[in-house]
Amino acid sequence: MLIPGRALLAKIPWHDDSQIKILNVYAPNDAKENENFWTELNNMTLARPDLRPDLMLGDFNLVEDGLDRLPCHLDDASAVAALGELKSNLSLVDGWRRTHPDRREYTHQHTPNASQGRIDRIYITNDLLKSATEWKINNPSIETDHWIVSARITTPNAPEIGRGRWQIPTYLFDREEIMSEINDMAKKALDDIESNRYRRSNTVNPQTIFAKFKADATAACRNHAKRIHPTITNKIEKLRQRLGEINNNDMILEDDRMLESIVIKTEILELERILFESNRIYARAKHHVHAETICRDWIRSNQAKKPRDTILSLFNPLEAGQTPVYDS
Secondary structure: OOEOOOEEEEEEEOOOOOEEEEEEEEOOOOHHHHHHHHHHHHHHHHHOHHHOOOEEEEEOOOOOOHHHEEOOOOOOHHHHHHHHHHHHHHOEEEHHHHHOOOOOOOOEEEOOOOEEEOOEEEEEEHHHHOOEEEEEEEOOOOOOOEOEEEEEEOOOOOOOOOOOOOOOOHHHHHOHHHHHHHHHHHHHHHHHHHHOOOOOOOOOOHHHHHHHHHHHHHHHHHHHHHHOOOHHHHHHHHHHHHHHHHHOOOOOOHHHHHHHHHHHHHHHHHHHHHHHHHHHHHHHHHHHHHOOOOOHHHHHHOOOOOOOOOOOOOOOHHHOOOOOOOOO
């Protein structure tokens, strides 16, 4: 605890023998107190280099740029300068802003006058920023006037790991129309393999026929999944897209942007609350039915969840020297 109730430094074991230091802050709302807060933290970290964090995050209760306020305006210059000096000494940068240089999104909504600001941020070192991805601002599923800033951060020497291999959603297996369609594709593939048994070529052979079957089956499953994607999730995604369009549309007056964004945010929060409660009820019911029962869910819950092997690269040795072509 650096400053009781205001600043907490956490040292967390990370990959191998390394550790990451995270400074969590809750800055005062008063401009003068805010300035003094950053000055005090700066003096502490200058006197104690071991307190220098890799990340500084939390509620800063000020913005550094008018772009992060709605309506647009600058915050107290002395407080902003004090924060800037701390950032400079700690070699920290605003990760979300570096990733989205001109985008407008807000993490806090002041209900009485409908004003908004991006006062919740994550500052990060330049080295870690190189391996930080998925910078987002999303609403939590609980009642609060703050939205969550998040990012995926790995060690600089770790390989980039994507979403992994696409899998057919398990709920599709219960739908007769898709299973019947895949069954017909499989029968046709088997017939093609049999009919071309003695006419094998580089383009028509069991391997190419099977590859086409997998591609067609995957495409069919993706199309079915899109059509039956949960309605609430679709609504939330469309509302978030609409919110981004409104926040970044200079043709809309600031007052209109404030009102429209509040309406959309309120609707998103309500849908998220419904989805969250629905998932809780489903999980509770599933646990009530299957708890302590020897079944698939019970076995899975007690198994170690091992990560898939990381494949650093793939290439065709017959085409060495050519630029790799990725398909995901």
